[in-house]
Amino acid sequence: MMCATTTRAIPFDACALDGVDVANSTFLRVSSKDKSYRLILAYVANHLASTSDHRSFEVRTGKKKTQRSNLDDSSDGEEGASIVLAGFGLHTFTWQYHTLQCLRQSVGKPVGTYQNVVRFENIVLVTRHLNAETTLHSFVDAVVAAAEATSNGFFSIYRWSFCDGSWTEVQTHQRRPLDSVVLPRQMKESLIDDVEDFLTDNCRAFYAAHGIPYKRGYLFHGVPGSGKTSLIQAIATHCNRNVCMLQITHPNLNDTYLRSILDELPPRSVLVLEDIDAAFTRDRKPKMENSGLTFSGLLNALDGLEFQDGHILVMTTNFRHQLDDALIRNGRIDVQVEFSYTTSDQMADMFLQFYPSETRERGRDFATALVTALCPDRRLTTARLQHYFVTHRRSTADEAIANVGAWPKRWMFAEAG
Structure with a gap:
């Protein structure tokens, strides 16, 4: 869901765009909660126009690998430990044959939440032409599409950040071929056939014609170290998707929050709930003290409208017998795959x-x-x-x-x- 608004009104202090003909420009406001926010800032930092005199940057560390941009060949794609983002202020940058501007600004005063202190901010994208909404929206769409693509031999792993309240890319991995996962052949072939069939246009049309939520759920269960995680990565590679990991036992998670998280799930994702048995007992009681997530809340989130856009869900557990039958009934879990010892x-x-x-x-x-x-x-x-x-x-x-x-x-x- 994109939190971007095109407007002819002025979504900033006019002094921030000194020298810009505001009356003859078009603006696109992007919320810091939007998945495109950091992607835009990273793109801007690496594509500053020669006419730009602004050099404010922010560095984010902790990335396992820097990604090669799919918008051009300017990034080297080499391994690194940080990402450079455009800092606060006005930046002039180029995209395709357009010269655009990006204003990063704080909005209001810092606000305390139950997690941390938050400083609200947003981006205002500017083109010095009237009625140029299409250009700005196309730029944002291109940046998001480039980040979500799994070409150039890599796919991304996202985790929900309970600090930032957003899906955050934490790693990029080399694409894993299905042949690299050593499992019983019939089991692997049957599973891949099921995934491929689900992703066909005919299957999507069938679900729509019968009013069935277009989603597919899998339970991977069995002994530790038997290839569950490896197969998830191979499926993501094979289906040209990225992996989204959610810590279902996080103490800050509650029923409402979970629905919001699923609503913001990046498109074309494999959602992974690892060790699902750690959340609830068979009598539906939370295993974590003071947990805000209820068993019914988990079921409702998985059944809800927020999770009907062709996503693939994979739950994993080493202890299937500890799961309540309602969690893995048909419609929530469509296919169960047992992982055993090596044959x-x-x-x-x-x-x-x-x-x-x-x-x-x-x-x-x-x-x-x-x-x-x-x-x-x-x-x-x-x-x-x-x-x-x-x-x-x-x-x-x-x-x-x-x-x-x-x-x-x-x-x-x-x-x-």
């Missing part, structure tokens, strides 16, 4: 992931050696098996097969100690 086929598949030039028969040799070495009551997760290949990354395929027989005893001994 011999998965062992062979992972061997071939790390030694792609080897034959399928060699993969089976590796799996046979590993299964033989495992005690009958000891089972293996994909995370632990991957650790074997990482620690033996300098080994040849022959060495990996020869050494795997002794490996289970070492990690079982380490656990016992």
Whole structure:
């Protein structure tokens, strides 16, 4: 939902635009709550016009990687630890063949909330032409589209910031191919077929024709370290979507707030509620003391109008038996996927992931050696098996097969100690 307003009225102190012909200009006001806000400030900071004499900047740290802009090729996309934003004041910048201006300003006095002290602010975009609303809206749409795109080999992970009250991009990851996730083939193929079918135009039209909310819910349950998170990332990559993580047990979360959060979910998202079992007991009581979120509030938010725009929901849990049946009934959760311990086929598949030039028969040799070495009551997760290949990354395929027989005893001994 874009909180932007085009206006001929003056949404600022006239002195702030000294030298601008206000009477013959068009303005677009953008709220600091809008998802485009920081994206615009970042774009402006990197595209200042040569005629601009304003050099006020703000630096935000904590990013895992800087993104390459999809609007042009000016960013280098190299790894970094900070983002430069346009600071307070008036900036002149370029977009396509347009010269535009951006005024970042405070609005009113700082206000205390139950979370922190907030200083309200907004952006006013300016074009020195009358009736140029389309230009300003097109610029904002282009900035948002560039940020949400998962091209150039990366997808984004967003988390809801309870401090800022917005979805905040916290990481960008290399796109993860489906082939890189080693799971039982039939399970993976069936799930991907379901996701792909849901995203077709025919499916969307079917939902609309029958008045069914256009959303799809999945429950990933099973043992820890079995590939749930990896598969979520691969689905996001495969479907050209980004991932939005929500901490459902946050103490500041309540029924009303949750509905608002889902209403602001970025488009084309996979919403992930990790460890959903940590929120409520089977008798629907909160597991967190003084929790403002009720079980009925969670159900209503997932069923509500705020969550009907083709989003994909994934809940994860290691303890499916702790979930209330109402939470995972049909309509809320459409497909349940169980993640178990590693099968011999998965062992062979992972061997071939790390030694792609080897034959399928060699993969089976590796799996046979590993299964033989495992005690009958000891089972293996994909995370632990991957650790074997990482620690033996300098080994040849022959060495990996020869050494795997002794490996289970070492990690079982380490656990016992």
